[in-house]
Amino acid sequence: MSRGHNFSAGPAALPETVLRQAQAELLEWGGSAASVMEVSHRGKEFMAMAAQAEADLRELLAIPANYKVLFLQGGATQQFAQIPMNLARPDQRVDYVVTGDWGEKAVREAGSLAQVHVAANSAGNRHTAIPPRAEWDLDPASAYVHYTPNETIRGVEFFDIPDVGDVPLIADMSSTILSRPIDVSRFGLIYAGAQKNIGPSGIVVVIVREDLLQRCPKSLPKIFSFAEHAAQDSLLNTPNTFGWYLAGLIFKWLKAEGGLAAMELRNRRKAETLYACIDESGFYANPVEKSARSWMNVPFTLPRPELDELFLQESKAAGLLALKGHKLVGGMRASIYNAVTQQSVDALVEFMRDFARRRG
Template sequence: MKRLHNFNAGPAVLPVPVLERIREEMLCLPEAGMSVLEISHRSKTFESILTEAEHRLRRLLGVPDTHHILFLQGGASLQFSMLPLNFLPKSGVADYILTGSWSEKAADEARKVGTVKIAATTREENYGRIPQPHELQLDPQAAYVHFTSNNTIFGTQWQTEPETGNVPLVCDASSDFLSRPLDVSRYALIYAGAQKNAGPAGVTIVIIRDDWLSRIADGLPTMLDYRTHVTHRSLYNTPPVFAIYVVGLVLEYLEAQGGLAAVAAANAEKAGKLYAAIDSGGFYRGTAERNSRSLMNVCFRLPSPGLEAVFLKEASANGFEGLPGHRSVGGVRASLYNALPMASVAALVDFMRDFARCHG
C-alpha cells in the first residue's frame, strides 16, 4: 500500500525506519523470545529498553544530572493538574502565559488548586502571535511561570524562553519537543506528550529538576506525586511498555540524523519552503505573525471558506492527510514534525501552486 503524505497534528508521522524496525521486531524482540507487547515491565529486557531511552534522551537534549527523566501516562492534560498539585501552594500564586487553547486549559486546571495570574495573553488577537518580552507582567514571588512553547491550533511558537529571573520556569513542550536544541538547565520542569516528535500516543515525558522535589508537600495521592515516579524510576505501576520502546527507537533515529541541531535545520528548511509558498501570490494567507510563526504547525487560510472546503477535498483525494485546521478555528494546518520528509512538503507546495492557478 502507498503511504499518504501525513500532515496530522498528532498522533503524527513516525520515521519509516522506525516503523520498519517495529515491524521486524513485533513478533519476537531480539533475545526476549516474545513480542515487546508481551514482556514484563520488571524484566531485564524492559529495564534495558527504559535505561537506553533515558540515556539517549540525555545525550540528545544535554539533560544535566540535576534533572530526572520520567516516562508517565495521562498525556500533557494530566500534567496540567499534576504540576499545580505538586508546586502551587494554597497561599501562593503561579504565573501563566496564555498563547492558545492548551495554555488556557493548563491555567484552568491550576485554578482548581490555587491562585493563577495571567502574566500575558494574546487572546484578543486570536492568538496570532507570541507576547513580546516587555508585555510579560511576572510576579517575582510566583511559585513558577508556565508557558506553552508551540501552539498547534494557532501555529505560533516561542523563539526563545521567557526570562523569569529566579522564578522556576515550566514548559508544556508537547508539540515541538525534540524539534530543536534546548537548554534544559533553564527549566524546573518540562513536560511533553510523545505523539508529535518523540513516539506514539500513550507516554508523556517529564524532565524535572531534582531540587524542586523538596517543595512538594506530603499528602498527595501516590500516583500524582512526582517523587513517587522519581523514586521508582517510572516503574511504580505498569508503564506504557510499547510506547517507551518506540520512543527509544525514535531517539536512536534522531541521533543517527546528527542530533537536534541537524533536525532543527531540516525543520527550518521544510517550514521555509511552505511559508514561501503561502507568502507568494496573495492567494494564501498565513494566520500567525511572521515573527511568531511555528516551524511545526503551519496554519493558513484561502480567500473564502468555500474554497478552503474544495482545497481540503482535493488535497485528500491527492493523498494529503491531516490538513484541516483545528475544529475550533477552521482553515488549513500542515504539521511538519521531524519525521515528515521534505518530499511531502514539496508535493504539497506543488499542489498548492496548481490549486491557486486553477482557482485564483
C-alpha cells in the first residue's frame, strides 16, 4: 500500500497511526468482542470511551468547568441554523462578521430565524483581508456576534480573538480548532465540524457556556436544543459512535504529540514553508493579505490558467492529492491541517519548484 500526500480540505487527512489503531480494533474493540460500531451507545464501554474523549478534549483546550461539550450530528452547517434557534429570539438582532463564503452561508441560514445584521464584510476586497475592527458595526444589545476564524475556501484567517465586549462571541472553528492553543473563556460558543482536525465527517463538536443554555426555548424540538443535548451528555439520540470513537483517538494522539503548543509550532512552520515557496517563485501567487494568510488552507494560482490541469495531473502522479482549488475561486489549494506532515509539505514544495522551472 502506498499512501499519498493528502492536501484535501475536508474530509481531510487523518494521522496514519490513528488509522492503523482503528484498523486493528475494527473487528474487536477493547473487551467488547465486537466493533465499536456494533455496541450500544448506552453500554458502559462506549460511555466510558465517550467520557474519556471529552476529558481529553477539555484538557487539550483547557476548557473551563462552566462550559458544556457536546458531540452532535449534522456538521457545522446545521449549526448555522441551530445557533440562532437556541440563542436568539426571532425579533432579536444578531451580528455577523463575514470574511468568506462560510460566513456568507451562516448569514443566509440565520436570516429567517433572527434579525441578522452584517456588522462587517470583506466582500469588497473579494475576501482577501480582515475588515479592521474599528469599522465593525456592533450593537451591545445583540444576542451574539458570529465570525469564522478561518475561511477554508479563500484562505483568510484571524490571528487574534476579536473583542466584542459583553456580547457572546460565537466562532465556527471547523478548520482551525486544535491547531494551536486558544482561550476558550473568550467565547460564548465554539462549534467545529470534525472533518478537518478532529476526525471523520458526520460529527460536530459544540463548546457552549452554561449560562447560554438558559436561552434555549422550551418550545424548541428537543433534537435541536443544546440544553436537552447537554442534559443527556450528548446521548439524547443515537450518536455517530464511530466518529466519536475516532475523535477520541485523535485527542489521545494530539496529547502524545505534545499537545496544542506543539501543533502550533508545526503548523506555523508548515505554513511558512509553503508561503515562502509561493512568494519566492515569481510563478505562483497567493491573493490574501499577508497578515491574514491562513495556516490551514493555502490557495495559490499559476501564471496561466491553461497550466492548471497539467499541474493537477502531474502532482497527482507524484502522489500529491486533492490540490484543486474550490470551484468558486479556481486555482489550487493545499490544506495543511494537523495530520499533514512537514514531509508532505516539503514534497509539495519540491514539486512546485520543479514544475515552475519546467513550465515557467
